[in-house]
Amino acid sequence: MIITLKTGVKQKEVNAVIDKIKSLGYKPHVSKGKDVTIIGMIGEYAEKYKDSFEAMDAVEHISEIQKPYKLASREFKKSNTVIKVSRGVEIGAKKIHVMAGPCAIESKELMFGTAKIVKDAGATILRGGAFKPRSSPYAFQGLGEKGLKYIEAAGEKFHMPTISEAMSVEQVELLSKYCDIIQIGARNIQNYDLLKAAGKQKKPVLLKRGMATTVKELLLSAEYILSQGNYNVMLCERGIRTFEDSTRFTMDLNAVPVLKKLTHLPIILDPSHGIGIREHVGTMAKACVAVGADGLILEVHPHPEEALSDGPQSLLPDQFAALMKELDLVAKAVGREIL
Amino acid sequence: MIITLKTGVKQKEVNAVIDKIKSLGYKPHVSKGKDVTIIGMIGEYAEKYKDSFEAMDAVEHISEIQKPYKLASREFKKSNTVIKVSRGVEIGAKKIHVMAGPCAIESKELMFGTAKIVKDAGATILRGGAFKPRSSPYAFQGLGEKGLKYIEAAGEKFHMPTISEAMSVEQVELLSKYCDIIQIGARNIQNYDLLKAAGKQKKPVLLKRGMATTVKELLLSAEYILSQGNYNVMLCERGIRTFEDSTRFTMDLNAVPVLKKLTHLPIILDPSHGIGIREHVGTMAKACVAVGADGLILEVHPHPEEALSDGPQSLLPDQFAALMKELDLVAKAVGREIL
Amino acid sequence: MIITLKTGVKQKEVNAVIDKIKSLGYKPHVSKGKDVTIIGMIGEYAEKYKDSFEAMDAVEHISEIQKPYKLASREFKKSNTVIKVSRGVEIGAKKIHVMAGPCAIESKELMFGTAKIVKDAGATILRGGAFKPRSSPYAFQGLGEKGLKYIEAAGEKFHMPTISEAMSVEQVELLSKYCDIIQIGARNIQNYDLLKAAGKQKKPVLLKRGMATTVKELLLSAEYILSQGNYNVMLCERGIRTFEDSTRFTMDLNAVPVLKKLTHLPIILDPSHGIGIREHVGTMAKACVAVGADGLILEVHPHPEEALSDGPQSLLPDQFAALMKELDLVAKAVGREIL
Amino acid sequence: MIITLKTGVKQKEVNAVIDKIKSLGYKPHVSKGKDVTIIGMIGEYAEKYKDSFEAMDAVEHISEIQKPYKLASREFKKSNTVIKVSRGVEIGAKKIHVMAGPCAIESKELMFGTAKIVKDAGATILRGGAFKPRSSPYAFQGLGEKGLKYIEAAGEKFHMPTISEAMSVEQVELLSKYCDIIQIGARNIQNYDLLKAAGKQKKPVLLKRGMATTVKELLLSAEYILSQGNYNVMLCERGIRTFEDSTRFTMDLNAVPVLKKLTHLPIILDPSHGIGIREHVGTMAKACVAVGADGLILEVHPHPEEALSDGPQSLLPDQFAALMKELDLVAKAVGREIL
Missing domain, CATH: 3.20.20.70 (Aldolase class I)
Incomplete structure (x- = not known):
């Protein structure tokens, strides 16, 4: 998932998000623009932690990237089920x-x-x-x-x-x-x-x-x-x-x-x-x-x-x-x- | 409920609706305009027969008049429940x-x-x-x-x-x-x-x-x-x-x-x-x-x-x-x- | 259109609705049930007066019966326009x-x-x-x-x-x-x-x-x-x-x-x-x-x-x-x- | 904006997206997970190019990060307009x-x-x-x-x-x-x-x-x-x-x-x-x-x-x-x- 931080957050808050990603066993991908900082957290089941990041005050918005279902997906089974x-x-x-x-x-x-x-x-x-x-x-x-x-x-x-x-x-x-x-x-x-x-x-x-x-x-x-x-x-x-x-x-x-x-x-x-x-x-x-x-x-x-x-x-x-x-x-x- | 018949229905079809209302024990109220015939069927639980009238080909539309719930209604109990x-x-x-x-x-x-x-x-x-x-x-x-x-x-x-x-x-x-x-x-x-x-x-x-x-x-x-x-x-x-x-x-x-x-x-x-x-x-x-x-x-x-x-x-x-x-x-x- | 009156309205209020229908040049069709009174007002352009009846305190609900458009309707022209x-x-x-x-x-x-x-x-x-x-x-x-x-x-x-x-x-x-x-x-x-x-x-x-x-x-x-x-x-x-x-x-x-x-x-x-x-x-x-x-x-x-x-x-x-x-x-x- | 690529895209397609971002004067931020590649394109007016990236076959989804309006935003004017x-x-x-x-x-x-x-x-x-x-x-x-x-x-x-x-x-x-x-x-x-x-x-x-x-x-x-x-x-x-x-x-x-x-x-x-x-x-x-x-x-x-x-x-x-x-x-x- 992609975590967009609020405009004007302090470095301390950015670090808190990064540390939390690391503590869950994922690698954070940080991208800083002039006004906006976004942090990618990609990997199996990452989306399952969405709520707990969204609950942090520094977080503006989270976009889900990976599908939250698995067995039903085409990625799991390519051919049509008969x-x-x-x-x-x-x-x-x-x-x-x-x-x-x-x-x-x-x-x-x-x-x-x-x-x-x-x-x-x-x-x-x-x-x-x-x-x-x-x-x-x-x-x-x-x-x-x-x-x-x-x-x-x-x-x-x-x-x-x-x-x-x-x-x-x-x-x-x-x-x-x-x-x-x-x-x-x-x-x-x-x-x-x-x-x-x-x-x-x-x-x-x-x-x-x-x-x-x-x-x-x-x-x-x-x-x-x-x-x-x-x-x-x-x-x-x-x-x-x-x-x-x-x-x-x-x-x-x-x-x-x-x-x-x-x-x-x-x-x-x-x-x-x-x-x-x-x-x-x-x-x-x-x-x-x-x-x-x-x-x-x-x-x-x-x-x-x-x-x-x-x-x-x-x-x-x-x-x-x-x-x-x-x-x-x-x-x-x-x-x-x-x- | 109010049964609106289709434009141009024959008298025979109008009678079929009227007879059905009577057979269910209600009194039909027929109103004929130049193009439109409407028939009222008013009385306790009349709305429960809506589907079976709606399924008749002569029927254009049915408006429910009475509420389909009873115990929950203000008519049943006027004062607020505490x-x-x-x-x-x-x-x-x-x-x-x-x-x-x-x-x-x-x-x-x-x-x-x-x-x-x-x-x-x-x-x-x-x-x-x-x-x-x-x-x-x-x-x-x-x-x-x-x-x-x-x-x-x-x-x-x-x-x-x-x-x-x-x-x-x-x-x-x-x-x-x-x-x-x-x-x-x-x-x-x-x-x-x-x-x-x-x-x-x-x-x-x-x-x-x-x-x-x-x-x-x-x-x-x-x-x-x-x-x-x-x-x-x-x-x-x-x-x-x-x-x-x-x-x-x-x-x-x-x-x-x-x-x-x-x-x-x-x-x-x-x-x-x-x-x-x-x-x-x-x-x-x-x-x-x-x-x-x-x-x-x-x-x-x-x-x-x-x-x-x-x-x-x-x-x-x-x-x-x-x-x-x-x-x-x-x-x-x-x-x-x-x- | 069909005008449903509120439960328990007085005869005076019923008459006011009937008189208004007559004053507009339509014939009222009154149907009285045990609890509910409905009045039909059917005829060309009747629907155009919907708002002014709906604004009367005795009125519970109005169902439109006739289509509010004319030239676009199948009634006006039966065959497909090419x-x-x-x-x-x-x-x-x-x-x-x-x-x-x-x-x-x-x-x-x-x-x-x-x-x-x-x-x-x-x-x-x-x-x-x-x-x-x-x-x-x-x-x-x-x-x-x-x-x-x-x-x-x-x-x-x-x-x-x-x-x-x-x-x-x-x-x-x-x-x-x-x-x-x-x-x-x-x-x-x-x-x-x-x-x-x-x-x-x-x-x-x-x-x-x-x-x-x-x-x-x-x-x-x-x-x-x-x-x-x-x-x-x-x-x-x-x-x-x-x-x-x-x-x-x-x-x-x-x-x-x-x-x-x-x-x-x-x-x-x-x-x-x-x-x-x-x-x-x-x-x-x-x-x-x-x-x-x-x-x-x-x-x-x-x-x-x-x-x-x-x-x-x-x-x-x-x-x-x-x-x-x-x-x-x-x-x-x-x-x-x-x- | 954040560009999520389709699962299994080839490096050549990834490069095409990266080159396009660069050609528009932005710096791409690439994050690769096991299955998913996402590319950030952050900077003023980046969102305005959303359609042209979304039209590329390699692109799965784009999330907008920045607001598409400016003068109406709190970022532009912090105090309430009177x-x-x-x-x-x-x-x-x-x-x-x-x-x-x-x-x-x-x-x-x-x-x-x-x-x-x-x-x-x-x-x-x-x-x-x-x-x-x-x-x-x-x-x-x-x-x-x-x-x-x-x-x-x-x-x-x-x-x-x-x-x-x-x-x-x-x-x-x-x-x-x-x-x-x-x-x-x-x-x-x-x-x-x-x-x-x-x-x-x-x-x-x-x-x-x-x-x-x-x-x-x-x-x-x-x-x-x-x-x-x-x-x-x-x-x-x-x-x-x-x-x-x-x-x-x-x-x-x-x-x-x-x-x-x-x-x-x-x-x-x-x-x-x-x-x-x-x-x-x-x-x-x-x-x-x-x-x-x-x-x-x-x-x-x-x-x-x-x-x-x-x-x-x-x-x-x-x-x-x-x-x-x-x-x-x-x-x-x-x-x-x-x-």
């Missing part, structure tokens, strides 16, 4: 996988009906929530373990790996029995106990960026999972919160090339939440494929006006089937494939 | 309480030393973190239960109620044995299992607004706690995330009068995190008192450059003592008191 | 036009050299700034009229229409002599005198969204131009300001389908500013084509490290030529064409 | 000045009536808009020069200096004849021709921060005015745009201590726009005084429900009179005075 899920599905290779299904598992019928619809249209992974994070304590909170049994059975019947969200350490354990991919939702992006639990089990994890999470923080949260020994982590952009209120969130597609540069982990995109308006989900899905997504996660519901959650952004079966064909064309135009 | 903590401390009455101490409990010496400093200066509640949420898995994560024993002992010695943060359901149980107030941090504002756990025990809860949480969502998260039977909840504004990067967060003082209008719960402000720069914390603390805070939470450290967390925003002992006197003057100017 | 620029270029039809060139016109050589490069690669419109809005008064501010002569001559030689930015009313007049499209920059999105001046002349206008402009405000700013008689307006998304700091701005591609729904005006996208990092501009450009752009505006510079402005986001000639071929594939995949 | 307006009013000294009046000058009667009200309550400067920036082209745009004559006459009668907003270069000239302070509004914060025009005339200027303007950019915009020779500039925080929608804007009071540290210019705060809700303006005004404002600008209207602009945030005469007394108490608590 995650082997069950039933031959590999995420991060040429094929772009579409994870589709209802927002919430509302009934056995809905789960099986929607599974058939999305399988027929070309989706390769089945989604459905058994535990639903809801802003209001009075809203539908999910079927719980019963729902997990339905999605497991539907996955079995239609030969699709499944994904569902865990909101607590106990749910991680439960989900790892029933599902093939464990989703950590946007609201839990900095629920560190949950991240660690996801890192201690073996199933692949889909980690959703929080609505105010920076790219750097997303990678740090991934690092929590990786550092526990589970390297099968996908990152998911699903919209960030901005001033714009004509859409539910603002989908940050800029983050895709930036992440692809910084990390070897696969990137999944969620245009259903990212824009939140059914008639526009398909258009954004095309942009997601063009920008380099390794997978999409999409909400589909045969009767959205009866859905217990996220009806307004759920695609109708016909819309979804038509969209899959359009997405495949875009995928081919960028050297990938979907169908 | 929370009785231990040792005679009451939060929400005329006296503004200052909660002070180190960010993290680093050692017994630090805890006792800082307790004496803040007690002597006029603080009435002792803070200190035993479990620390850190962006990086490689940063100091707190002393755990050992730390809780130190803060409990320091509170005992200096006759101060104590506050510390819980990051998981298990920690809520642990904390409720050692501390007088349980803090739910900004990162866990929508960790619903944690909110419910905090609601099921008896100790007062300080709930921190997340960095991208709206005022409405903050009240909904409080409702999670209240709905479990614990009515002793304080809300804490600690800075939101915006484009401005010259400060750690942007402190949203607007939220204070807005919250005071909407809810009966006491409001605590955290200028240490809200601005994140030691030399400016005191100035913001004065604004916090002037705007109507019922309490402040402040980080104080005798040697910030050695702090394991948040050194750059921790006040020095002398700064803190001087500030307390200045704050008392501002408090008196707005009809409150601190010392 | 703008005829000079030299046979039509914007808003099947072909996606790429506007390319240096950020600033730095010299005659640069202008002609870059024009040849972008023309050869397939760009159809030539860009270059003669007047540069710079955050710092000490930065290069552009060559002024001399620059305009260079771009006009380059456009003539390579048979390309040209676009350049006007920052003041006088510059609008000057530019309308030399260029084919007049750009209003993001910083001037609410410079109403400038918008009116652009509306009073005949050349097509490219209006860039400001970094904190909502979709609604963008359309209102377009309305300023349209209302002066100039209907040839393109809207340009070029990134909004959010908390994310790993990119220069956050490109809001969600806005494209939303705008396409609300307005008949063509949409241009600017990934150069939208992400601000050369190596990622091409990836975002593909997403821009997939999401439905009618045109792209891209910065190209033969020697970015010598550029007087925006070097870090300017594409190299080879990058640009390769990108144009890739973009054409994506365009065809979504039923459009570029080359 | 601006002498007419009629003995000095802004930036112990007394906090309150600028009050209607949002728009709607009639002679309103202007004189409101002037008497605010003068009697203790305001020392009279505000009123003759040219109104309105999002919609169909909204009231102000009385123009006729309005300026009314405010000049009212200022004369009640012995108050006056302030009004200029939206164009011509209006700056007009205003400098009729008013004592020229306001540049938030929408024109980067209208550089306007800033220069304000800098070329002699009257003091109040410069409002834009809704997405950083503190650094605000100071750069002030620098545009200062660099033309007019040193009498006040900076005004009036709310920034964030995700929070329960208030019109989010007032950034953090910016006050930060600006006071960086610049010698007086700081004015505008809680009327900053929160946008009449009943909360007074509470925020107290926070503004406590945080160190040198002045407040407040909207007052005898009949807000008839106001042609900003009625919902205008204070009633009685509210304003009561508030002034309360503000004086807070001012005295922080060593200032209002009445």
Whole structure:
């Protein structure tokens, strides 16, 4: 990191900073300009001492130079990570996988009906929530373990790996029995106990960026999972919160090339939440494929006006089937494939 | 709620909306203009059906009219809630309480030393973190239960109620044995299992607004706690995330009068995190008192450059003592008191 | 608009609102629930009285129902506007036009050299700034009229229409002599005198969204131009300001389908500013084509490290030529064409 | 500035950066770590070359070290600037000045009536808009020069200096004849021709921060005015745009201590726009005084429900009179005075 000292600091204060750097086992690199003195402290884990230098009165500002995450970085692993899920599905290779299904598992019928619809249209992974994070304590909170049994059975019947969200350490354990991919939702992006639990089990994890999470923080949260020994982590952009209120969130597609540069982990995109308006989900899905997504996660519901959650952004079966064909064309135009 | 239909919808579609309202037991109020048809659906819990109307193709937009929280609202309880903590401390009455101490409990010496400093200066509640949420898995994560024993002992010695943060359901149980107030941090504002756990025990809860949480969502998260039977909840504004990067967060003082209008719960402000720069914390603390805070939470450290967390925003002992006197003057100017 | 009254207002206050609506020539639609009274006021230009109702003490909240712009709306004109620029270029039809060139016109050589490069690669419109809005008064501010002569001559030689930015009313007049499209920059999105001046002349206008402009405000700013008689307006998304700091701005591609729904005006996208990092501009450009752009505006510079402005986001000639071929594939995949 | 090179760059590329620094007349300070090479380039105006280094492929990131503005900085002028307006009013000294009046000058009667009200309550400067920036082209745009004559006459009668907003270069000239302070509004914060025009005339200027303007950019915009020779500039925080929608804007009071540290210019705060809700303006005004404002600008209207602009945030005469007394108490608590 680079430590910029305040204008007019005394030599004694400069020395205190230098001595502290040395005492931590690093070599200080001092550069003096006419008005400004800067001191470089470069080396593994140097950034971890940022706070204690910033707390010194002589210090004006500190710029981080080295990345605070390691296992998630391209420097640590140059080639793209390809995650082997069950039933031959590999995420991060040429094929772009579409994870589709209802927002919430509302009934056995809905789960099986929607599974058939999305399988027929070309989706390769089945989604459905058994535990639903809801802003209001009075809203539908999910079927719980019963729902997990339905999605497991539907996955079995239609030969699709499944994904569902865990909101607590106990749910991680439960989900790892029933599902093939464990989703950590946007609201839990900095629920560190949950991240660690996801890192201690073996199933692949889909980690959703929080609505105010920076790219750097997303990678740090991934690092929590990786550092526990589970390297099968996908990152998911699903919209960030901005001033714009004509859409539910603002989908940050800029983050895709930036992440692809910084990390070897696969990137999944969620245009259903990212824009939140059914008639526009398909258009954004095309942009997601063009920008380099390794997978999409999409909400589909045969009767959205009866859905217990996220009806307004759920695609109708016909819309979804038509969209899959359009997405495949875009995928081919960028050297990938979907169908 | 008010349902605005799309321009040019057919009568059949209008009727479908009307029938759905009736089938749910509400009375539809239809208003037709030249181009626009709007339908009012007013009554208890009407807003809970918002999604399922929004999912209908004929619907252009829905405006919520009624508040989605109940127990937290002024309509439910008109008078300010006054929370009785231990040792005679009451939060929400005329006296503004200052909660002070180190960010993290680093050692017994630090805890006792800082307790004496803040007690002597006029603080009435002792803070200190035993479990620390850190962006990086490689940063100091707190002393755990050992730390809780130190803060409990320091509170005992200096006759101060104590506050510390819980990051998981298990920690809520642990904390409720050692501390007088349980803090739910900004990162866990929508960790619903944690909110419910905090609601099921008896100790007062300080709930921190997340960095991208709206005022409405903050009240909904409080409702999670209240709905479990614990009515002793304080809300804490600690800075939101915006484009401005010259400060750690942007402190949203607007939220204070807005919250005071909407809810009966006491409001605590955290200028240490809200601005994140030691030399400016005191100035913001004065604004916090002037705007109507019922309490402040402040980080104080005798040697910030050695702090394991948040050194750059921790006040020095002398700064803190001087500030307390200045704050008392501002408090008196707005009809409150601190010392 | 829908006027929600405060809980517990007296009948006298309700009547005052009703009388005011009637006095303005509208018919009030009153709906009374158990706790809440709402009054609809629907009709042309009703929204224009919003402030004066909001200022009444009995009023809790007002929801706008009708769009505050007219000429820019799909209701006013159902079919897409196709703008005829000079030299046979039509914007808003099947072909996606790429506007390319240096950020600033730095010299005659640069202008002609870059024009040849972008023309050869397939760009159809030539860009270059003669007047540069710079955050710092000490930065290069552009060559002024001399620059305009260079771009006009380059456009003539390579048979390309040209676009350049006007920052003041006088510059609008000057530019309308030399260029084919007049750009209003993001910083001037609410410079109403400038918008009116652009509306009073005949050349097509490219209006860039400001970094904190909502979709609604963008359309209102377009309305300023349209209302002066100039209907040839393109809207340009070029990134909004959010908390994310790993990119220069956050490109809001969600806005494209939303705008396409609300307005008949063509949409241009600017990934150069939208992400601000050369190596990622091409990836975002593909997403821009997939999401439905009618045109792209891209910065190209033969020697970015010598550029007087925006070097870090300017594409190299080879990058640009390769990108144009890739973009054409994506365009065809979504039923459009570029080359 | 500090130039961080990409991991794994070749010595040849390192040399190219070093040579470029030397060729510009600076001395490079090279620090090599195991993985990272950083090069310091420190000296007057070094930051101005940032773009051209950032455009080099070997460069990963550049941190600015020195401030890009000069005349506005504390380094340039250590003591607070005290601006002498007419009629003995000095802004930036112990007394906090309150600028009050209607949002728009709607009639002679309103202007004189409101002037008497605010003068009697203790305001020392009279505000009123003759040219109104309105999002919609169909909204009231102000009385123009006729309005300026009314405010000049009212200022004369009640012995108050006056302030009004200029939206164009011509209006700056007009205003400098009729008013004592020229306001540049938030929408024109980067209208550089306007800033220069304000800098070329002699009257003091109040410069409002834009809704997405950083503190650094605000100071750069002030620098545009200062660099033309007019040193009498006040900076005004009036709310920034964030995700929070329960208030019109989010007032950034953090910016006050930060600006006071960086610049010698007086700081004015505008809680009327900053929160946008009449009943909360007074509470925020107290926070503004406590945080160190040198002045407040407040909207007052005898009949807000008839106001042609900003009625919902205008204070009633009685509210304003009561508030002034309360503000004086807070001012005295922080060593200032209002009445």
